[in-house]
Each structure stands twice: as C-alpha cells, then as structure tokens.
Amino acid sequence: MKASTRIGDQPNRIDGPAKVTGAAHYAAEHDLPGLLYGVAISSAIAKGRVVSIDDAAARQVPGVVEVITHRNRPHVAWFDRSYRDEVAVPGSPFRPLYDDEIRFSGQPVALVVAESFEAARDAASLIRVEYAAAPHNTDLHVALGDRFTPKKTRSNFELPKPRGDAKAAFDTAPLRHSASYEMPVHHHNPMEMHAATVRWDGPGKVTVWDKTQGPQNVQAYLAEVFGFAKDDVRVLNPYVGGAFGSGLRPQYHVFLATLAAKMLERSVRVVLTRQQMFTHVHRPAAIQTVSLATDAGARLQAIVNDATGTTSRYENYMEVICNWGLMAYACPNASAEYAIAPVDTHTPGDMRAPGAATGMTLFEMAIDEMAAVAGVDPMAFRLLNDSPVDAMTGKPFTSKALPEAYRQAALRFGWDGRPLEPRSMREGGELVGWGVATGMWDAMFDEASARARLTADGRLEVASAASDIGTGTYTVMAQVAADTLGVALDRIDVRLGDSDLPKAPVEGGSWMAASVGAAVQLACKSLGDQLIRGARKLPTGPLGDAGRDEIDFHGDHLVVRADPARRVTFTEAMQGAGATELVAEETAKPGLGNMIDMWLKARNTHSAIFAEVKVDEELGVVRVTRIVIAVAAGRIVNPKTARSQILGGVVMGISMALHEESYTDHRFGRFMNHNLSEYHVPTHADIHDIEVIFVDEPDPEVTPLGVKGLGEIGIVGTAAAVANAIWHATGKRVRSLPITIDKLL
Ligand code: MOS
Numbered sequence: 001m002k003a004s005t006r007i008g009d010q011p012n013r014i015d016g017p018a019k020v021t022g023a024a025h026y027a028a029e030h031d032l033p034g035l036l037y038g039v040a041i042s043s044a045i046a047k048g049r050v051v052s053i054d055d056a057a058a059r060q061v062p063g064v065v066e067v068i069t070h071r072n073r074p075h076v077a078w079f080d081r082s083y084r085d086e087v088a089v090p091g092s093p094f095r096p097l098y099d100d101e102i103r104f105s106g107q108p109v110a111l112v113v114a115e116s117f118e119a120a121r122d123a124a125s126l127i128r129v130e131y132a133a134a135p136h137n138t139d140l141h142v143a144l145g146d147r148f149t150p151k152k153t154r155s156n157f158e159l160p161k162p163r164g165d166a167k168a169a170f171d172t173a174p175l176r177h178s179a180s181y182e183m184p185v186h187h188h189n190p191m192e193m194h195a196a197t198v199r200w201d202g203p204g205k206v207t208v209w210d211k212t213q214g215p216q217n218v219q220a221y222l223a224e225v226f227g228f229a230k231d232d233v234r235v236l237n238p239y240v241g242g243a244f245g246s247g248l249r250p251q252y253h254v255f256l257a258t259l260a261a262k263m264l265e266r267s268v269r270v271v272l273t274r275q276q277m278f279t280h281v282h283r284p285a286a287i288q289t290v291s292l293a294t295d296a297g298a299r300l301q302a303i304v305n306d307a308t309g310t311t312s313r314y315e316n317y318m319e320v321i322c323n324w325g326l327m328a329y330a331c332p333n334a335s336a337e338y339a340i341a342p343v344d345t346h347t348p349g350d351m352r353a354p355g356a357a358t359g360m361t362l363f364e365m366a367i368d369e370m371a372a373v374a375g376v377d378p379m380a381f382r383l384l385n386d387s388p389v390d391a392m393t394g395k396p397f398t399s400k401a402l403p404e405a406y407r408q409a410a411l412r413f414g415w416d417g418r419p420l421e422p423r424s425m426r427e428g429g430e431l432v433g434w435g436v437a438t439g440m441w442d443a444m445f446d447e448a449s450a451r452a453r454l455t456a457d458g459r460l461e462v463a464s465a466a467s468d469i470g471t472g473t474y475t476v477m478a479q480v481a482a483d484t485l486g487v488a489l490d491r492i493d494v495r496l497g498d499s500d501l502p503k504a505p506v507e508g509g510s511w512m513a514a515s516v517g518a519a520v521q522l523a524c525k526s527l528g529d530q531l532i533r534g535a536r537k538l539p540t541g542p543l544g545d546a547g548r549d550e551i552d553f554h555g556d557h558l559v560v561r562a563d564p565a566r567r568v569t570f571t572e573a574m575q576g577a578g579a580t581e582l583v584a585e586e587t588a589k590p591g592l593g594n595m596i597d598m599w600l601k602a603r604n605t606h607s608a609i610f611a612e613v614k615v616d617e618e619l620g621v622v623r624v625t626r627i628v629i630a631v632a633a634g635r636i637v638n639p640k641t642a643r644s645q646i647l648g649g650v651v652m653g654i655s656m657a658l659h660e661e662s663y664t665d666h667r668f669g670r671f672m673n674h675n676l677s678e679y680h681v682p683t684h685a686d687i688h689d690i691e692v693i694f695v696d697e698p699d700p701e702v703t704p705l706g707v708k709g710l711g712e713i714g715i716v717g718t719a720a721a722v723a724n725a726i727w728h729a730t731g732k733r734v735r736s737l738p739i740t741i742d743k744l745l
Contacts, residue, residue: 004554005482005489007705010640014494015239015474024239027211028195028271035197036065038111038260038270039120040253041127042279046105046344046669047136050129057126058112063119066264067127068111068256070097074263077227086217087248087350087506089154091315094346096252097259102131103314104346105138105670106279111256113268136344138669140285140310143341147308150316150340156444160305160322161392164333170302173293177370178304181290181362182736185310185662186283187671188351189679192241194280195271196254198261205232206261210254212237213247214506216465219499221250222258238497240469240507244652245350246281247469248508278674282662284310284340284348286321286358290366298374300331300385307359311340312347319350321359323392324440325367327602328360330387344669350508352652353712356441361656361737364437364720369733377420378724379410379436379608390602399699401632402438402606408693409630413610422731430614430623433729439607439717443634443708444511447589449502450519452481452527456580458556458570460487462523463495466504466516471711472641473512479637480517480705484524486554502585510605510709513637518588518704526584528553534577535568542568588704603702605633605713609650611721615729620741623688624654624722630693634708639694642710646692649714655681656715657722658738680738 005011018024043050055067084093096108109129114120137143153159170176192211199207206228212218215235223230240247257270288307294300305325311317322336351357371381383406389396410416418434419425425432450464462481468474478492495501504516532551535543535558543551546560553559558573560566574582612626627650636642652660659680662671673679699706719737726744727733734743 004486005479007479007483007635007637009479010638011475011479011489013472013475013641014478014489015468019239026192026239026241027197027209027237028269030197030209032197032199032267034266036113036115036260036264036266036268037117037120038113038257038268039124040108040256040270040272040276041110041112041124041129042106042276043102043109044129045102045131045133046138048102048131048133050100050102050109051132052130053110054128058123061119061123061126063115064112064123065115066113068097068113068260068263069109070099073097073259076225076259078225083224085221085249086214089315089317089347090150090152094252094314096255104279104312104344105668106276108252108256111260113260113264136669138343138345138664139666140287140341140343143310143343144308147339147341149338150318153318157318157320158323160326160336160338162335166302166304166333166335169333170291170293170304173301174296175374176293177366177373178291179366179369179735181288181365183286183358183362184737185285185664186351186660187278187662187679188244188246188281189676189681190242190244190246193272193274194251194253194277195269196257197269198257199267200261200265204228206258208233208235208254208258210235210237211240211247212250213240213243213467213469213508215467215497215499216503217506218250218254225255226258226262235499236497237467240467243469244352245354245508248350248506251280274676275674278662278671280346281349283351284317288321288359288362290363292366292370294370294374298376298381298384300329301333303329303331303334305336305363308339308341310343310345310348312345313342315347316340317348319355321355324356324360325363326392327390328387328438328440329385330391331385352649353441353716356716360440360716361720364717365723365735368435368720368724368727377418379406379415382438393602395600395602397602397604398701399634399697400604400606401695401697402608404695405606405608405630405632408695409608409610409628412691412693413628415610422728427614430616431729433613433615433725433727435611435721435723435725435728437609437717437720437724439609439713441510441605441713441716443603443605443702444509445590445703446505446511446515447587448504448515448519449585449587450516450523451502451583451585452523454527454570454582456571456574459491459493460485461493461495462520463501464504464516464519465499465501466496466512467507468496469507471512471645472638475641476513476517476637477520480520481524484521485528486552487556510711512709514703514705514707514709515588517637517707519586521705522586522588523584526586527582530577530582530584531558531570531573534573537576538568538572542566601701605631605708605710607631607713607717609718609721611725613722613725613729615726617730620744622658622726622739625688627690629714630695631710631713632695632697633710633713634697634699634702635706636694637707642694643692645710646714647690649712650690650718651682651687652715653718654687654722656737657719661738
C-alpha cells in the first residue's frame, strides 16, 4: 500500500507542471470569439476636471468600436447607491468614469474599445483630453499638517493601547534614543498585470476571468455595481501571477471591462500596462518617530511610537503600524499615536504584511540604535526585553517560540563573537557588518468552506472558492486532504479560483492555509464518516465493531487500527452506501470556544532575522551576502512551499532595504519610475545565501490545524536586519529606506 502524503511532507507543487508548460491560463489568456479589446486612457493631471475629450481621430481608426467616457457611459446601479467591497476601507470608493472630476494622476478618463488590441492602443494615442488643473499635493511631509486619526476604522484594525506614562518615563530615564524613520511608497509589481476578460453571456450575465485575490469579492462587486443578479456573475481566477495584496480589492480594470461589455453587449478584455499599475493601489508612505529609553541595565522603560501614513482624499486607508513594538517588548510605559494624512493619489492598499512590514521594520531599526546606546549586543538586548505575553494587551500568546528562533538562527549564523563596535570587520576592500531584527505578524483564521467529492474511479476532488496567488494553496490543500483520507496525492484534484465554489475569503493576511485547510479537513472527515457508514452496511461487516476513532484511512482503504487485517476499500464502502459518488461540504469558522479564546489569547507568528552585508566604502555598494531567518509559525504543512514563501518575503525585505521606492514628482503628483527598469527590485545577482529555519512550535490552540500561516512574516523586519548590518559595517545610520548608494556616500 503506497504511503500517502501527510501534513509536514514536502511534495512538489501540484500546479507546477501546468504553470511551466503554459497549460495554466491567466486572466488575459482566455480567447473568446468576437472578443473586443479595451485600452484605458490615464489622466495627465493629479487633480482638477476634464474639460473636453476629442475622440474624432480615434474613431476614424479602423476597428474602433467605441470610446467610453463619463459623458456616454451607461448608467450603472452603483452611481445611485454606495457599495464597498469585502475588504474596503471606510470612505467612498473610487468610481471610474463617473464624472469629470480628476482625483489622482493616471485616473482612467476613457476606455477605447476596438476589434483588436493594436487598433485600441493606436486609437488611444489619438485621443486629446483637455483638463482644468487644480492645486494638488502628493507629499506626505506637506500633508502632515492635515494628519488625523479616524474614529471609524476598518475591521480587525486595532488602535494602539497605551500603558504607564511613556513620555514622563522617557524624560527621566538614563539612556535614551529618539529618531524619525521613513518608508517610501512601494508598488506591488506582480508578474501578471491587472487584467480582466469578460465574456458576455447574454443580458445581465457575465463570466469574468479576473486577476484578483478574491473571486467572490469581485463577483459581489460586479453584481452590486452593475445591478446583475449574483448568480449571473461568475468570476474565475484559477491561476494568479502574484499579487502581494494588489488584487485584494476589485480594481478599475475589471470595472472598465465589464462596463464596456454591458454597453456593447460583447465580450471585452482590458489589460493594464505596467505603467498603469502605478496609478492605483500601493503601500503608503509612512513616517515613524520612535523614542526609546532604558534603565542603566538596558531594560526598556519607555516606548513612544508615533506614525503617520498616507491615504487618499476619498477613503481612509489604515494599517497597523504602531502596535508591533508595543506588543513585542516588555516595557512598563508605552504609548503610540497613529494617524493618516490625505494626499492626491488613489487609495493605498494592503501590500505584503501591511503595517508590520512598515512599522515593525522601522521600529526594529530604532531598537538597534537603543541597544547601541545601552552598549549591549542587539540580540541580547532583544532577548532581555522580550515579552512572553502580548505586552500591549497583557494577553498570553497561544505560542511564541521567538527565543528558540533566536537561539537556532544565531547558532547557524555564527553570531557569537560579533564585535560590538561598528567598522570592526573588514574583508579585502569591503567593510563587513552583522545585523539582527525581530519579525512579527498575525496568525489569523477566517470562516471558509470546502467541498470534498469521491468518485467511483477513486479520485478525490476538493474545492473551495479560495485563490492560490502563487503561494502553494493547491498543494497544501491536496496534502490536507491526503492526510485526512489517505488518498495518494496524484489521485487528488484541487479546484480553486471560481466564485461558484464553496465560500472562501479573499486570499490575504496569511490566513488561507489555516482557514481553508481547516475547511478541507472537515469536509474530508465528513466524507470519511460517509465511507464508514457505507462500510457498516456491507453484509460481510469488514470493520467489525470498531468505533469511528479506531478506524484509519490509508491507501484507499478503511483499516481497523488494532487489527489491520480488518479493512475495506473505498470502492466497497461506496457500494455499501449504494452511491457512485460521495460529497461532503463543510464550513470551518471560529466557534464560540474559539471566539472566547480569541479575546483571551494573542495569536502571532514571529521570526529572528540575521543579516551579513559587505559594503564597498568607496562606491557605496552594499551586498547582502547572508541571511539566516528562523520562523516560528506553528505547524508547517509543506516545508518546501513554506520555505519558498519565506524566501520570497526575505527577497522583498532585501529589496525594501536597498532598492524599492516609488518616486513621485510632486510637481505633477505622479509616480515617475513606473517600469521595472527604474522601479528597482533585486536581480539574481543581488541575492546571495538565504537560509530558512522553521522552529518547532506545536500550537493546537491557534487554529484547528495548528497552522499559523506564513505568506507575510518573511518580509517583516528583514530590511531592519539589513539596515542594522549596514550600520555595523559602516557606522552610518540611514533612517530612510531604501538605503541607496547616495545615502551612504
Ligand atoms: Mo496580502 S497584503 O493580505 O495579499
């Protein structure tokens, strides 16, 4: 009997072959008869009004079918009522082509629709738009005067809770550090551009292949916004070419494509260009001032942590920037203020570890400076001040294996014997520095459903409307099913990315493996119960009087654990049930016990990150030669796909430290480096050794599978470890990321 794959094994991605052979089709790769192509035209000003749009020349281009603007677009239900998507933030979402008002540079002002992409693009270049510009501001420093803390916050947003008297404690403490740190705007830059192919299936009926992290979120959006019946809208995203949060909310490309389909009663595809991707969702810029103080023994006495991030003028985008330091460190006096400042851009959005990637990273740069002021090794400083409970709320963690993560990573890195003083290590012409930081993220669990179906040919299908954005969801769901029912991995089909499938939340927050995994396990268990009931109806009574808990599933058999000779095949059990297929659908949700537990316990992932850099002092060139990261993220379903997630997060962290920044020309209010040659991300030559360790962290409380999720933890704090290593190499503290050559020279 072939041993089946278990949770904790590391099979290759089951969707890998489809992806590398081109069999996996992405949103813009569905060809339809009579398909029309839409090209969006982006506003040249950041604020003001559209005075006129001259489309005469564009309409002369052969193949052009329509030029859609706010003047001739059809009326849609949304223009009469408000609608906010599943993960919208408070405010009034942007409504494309609603009126003549321009709210951000690059806002779509028209959609040219043609029989070919080339005709649409050619015609788009001939459109002349006249604007009346109004004064705008896109600079966070200028907007600081307008900063405010909204009363109404988004769901699961927690304002920081103060304790003690942080300002007084800071003023009287013997050792202090205070400085401001800055994070620039980042754009998500997934490989797959934002795209939607809308098939017109008849009046009010559409099938949409969209680049999204939530097909049901887009389904509900399109139904509400266009006034379609929900059942008449089907949204598919079986493959997603990366997203990092850019596909959490429905973006304007899917609105434009559906609007054109409705107006022309034809199928339409809209693909944004890389440049146009820089006109919408992004990680907000933030400024964070951190004041820290310790007693003479390097024990933290005060934390004052204030931050301001940008938002748009029409929605209040908020993310948890300030809380992490207050949660992570034991300190009797701590306070934080979080505010947002409106600028004339599209609304920022969640980007990989939103809030923590900014707030914890900048805080960990400040912690390093405090350790240096106190004259203590930065790892020892962190362990000395580590809080075993959530220090902000006082709640115990369901688990926090951070000290063990530090122990293992430090050993692998060879941290012992690191000189305290900066500029102490050299290798040839390069300065060498070692830095460290802590990472922290949430371990979330959301309601999700899944269906399991066993057919007479012995194949098992598990299905959920969840998305796999490249994280390995297909594979880990197959593993959970294999683990539960003992079916070989190559006989399991996983279906995801279809709004018709059982309900699942958007793929984000690192909650997918824990939430949908729990649903898949429940569905498979319930299917197992049906098999047992079927087997009991067989006249041969193959299972004897073995109870439910005494029966195992493996190799397509039900087996009595104490007496393995007592066994029956799935096929026979199905015959007993008189069925040619068995189907079970179940929902996993935080139950009452679980909810009480949620109020009483904190749920987080943690990491310890060590970085080595080599700096060419004459040229200012930094190489990150080694990273060792130890992650405490509960139970690891698949160490191979998990490692890939951490590697990707770490690479993004290195990028945050050295490369990544969306530059705004504030005169135009526009992101200028809107392409992959000027928006710098690491190339292979920038990435050297990265070692990932998963520490053992059994945690049956955190979620039903003991899984905490790890799509985001890898980015949190990594840039701080690199920045701290750069200081150790050079003696320079650069407090605004990225640390580019000009800042080091
Ligand atoms: Mo993630 S920013 O929740 O896709």
